[in-house]
Amino acid sequence: MPELTVEVRNPSGLHARPAATFVKAAAGFGADVRVANVTRDPQRMVSAKSVIGVMGLGVSSGHTVRLLAEGADADAALESLGELIRSGLGEQLAPAGP
């Protein structure tokens, strides 16, 4: 199963608006995408299509997330979501993680 690990660098992490941006993008793929906050608890995985689940990971700036995808467009989904996180999810990137 393809997977990807990426550091979240936008200032407000995956709270509120950036979480919404991420979930909307994930919902655009047929693949089942799951996500975990490696920094807090690598075992707890939630659906990337659930905004409540994603917010519940408590991803703050500087945390690392792991994405797992399964399905026809799994590779494309990971590539696109990874790039979205790296580019700051619509926010200006923080100069440094806390």
Place this chain on the structure above:
Amino acid sequence: MTQSLRGMPAAPGVALGPAWRYVLSSGGESRLTLDEAATLAASELDALAERLRAADRPDEADILSTQALMIADPALLDVARDLIAAGGTPAAAIVSAGESAAATLDALDDELLAARAADVRDVAQRLARVVTGQAAPRLERRSIVVAADLPPSVTAELQPELLAGIALEAGSRTAHAAILARALGVPAVVGVAGLLDALAAADAQCIAIDGESGEVLLAPDESAMRQLEERATLARDRIAREADLAGRPLTTRDGERLMLGANIGRPQEAAAALAAGAEGIGLFRTEFMFMGRDAAPDEATQAAAYAAVLEAFGERPVVIRLIDLGGDKDLPYLALAPQPNPFLGVRGLRLAERDPELILTQLRAILAAGEQTGHQPWIMAPMIADLADVYRLHEFVALAAFGRPATHLPKVGVMIEVPSAVTLADRIAAEVAFMSIGTNDLTQYLLAADRTNPALAARQDPLHPAVLRSIHAVIEAGHAAAIPVAVCGEMAGDPAGALALLGLGIDELSMDPSAFGAVKRAVAGVTRAQAAEAVRAAMQADRVEDSRAALDALR
């Protein structure tokens, strides 16, 4: 008969009017299926978000857009479906699914996520209302909204032109309803215990609230209303005066100007400090970058953070304090042995003796930020006890600057917070570019009163005559050496403290930007000479209460 209750002031001003009770309505039979309700509720929220965006309220619009996304969330709908399948009514199933989703967010013990938990409950309540076919709450006439709690989306839905005030049983000053009330200029009181029961028992149609004192009057009589009117007039004048000061510098009544600095703890706070009228950063605490990680941040990571603040402030001074760790802040990677008295132990600059690379990396990062931005950084070292510490600081700066271009060299200054540095202030002042008094630590060290010990909280008053005399000595020493002296402790943001410092001859006050308004107002009301006279009396006081009284008499 007038009955009075008390809560916490949440938004200033006085309001009088009919009470409009917001009650959560999710009773009754289901009129729609869960999916129909979800579609309808999401479109309600999208429309509301659209309206707020058009009304130039983008932050609230974002909250509601996120809520619209939550409505379709499997974590909510799937759980609700299971509960319905198990025999629950749709409305009850939704509320209980929302409650369990919100509880997982609450459990993370994060302030931001607690607000998101409120959003989840809000969404569930909306869905429960829609499924039972009930319309959204509307105000019929200008009223004071009374509720146990007011969810974000309901607050946004109420017509602002009919909203006279808000009184809530729950909530804090940072609750969404309180923030909205302040943004709209509507008075609000929160945390009023027993409000709804008292309102029902008194059968009061009309209530009055005072957003300054936190008072709520049920069925106020004529004299109570007159009193409130007087207070309302005073409050309006005061708010107008404060708003008037917002764009103005920190100036005394006779036009003498003091530098106004901001204390910040993260680069992201620089923009807000600038917008609030800061003329510089008087204290940039750098510990944030060192917390919550396995190793100290490298030079490039640190340089980016410092450069962001230097860039934001341009030619205005930015004082970057070298890390002050080891006192009440310890980090695993520093591997400090447990210290019996951490405040009197290896902390601040003393850490550099053990771990020179820690300080050298930070200094190199600050110098690099200066070169990148073309703005001269001001460097300030904490926990300076004597001249040997000052020389050690200069050595470190020289080592860090070795091989770098000589342009954009920093100004090097020190925190004065250790009593021995007060005694030696004349000698220290001759060797540094500026001094900044850390009144929190100076007070605890001078009075031998641990500031983390609640039993000694009353002894933590920087208006103590001994502290005032020490500050006076430091300012005199600084001026004799022709260098500026600032205060970056909490004393600078307390109006009485600011007046004392004005009287003692301070050059700069640096504080959290939220204190700017109150300090500007206090300073604008007096001349330096008046403040000097009051602080002379305070320095002669026998007790700290008398010292504070001498300064309060000015206001």
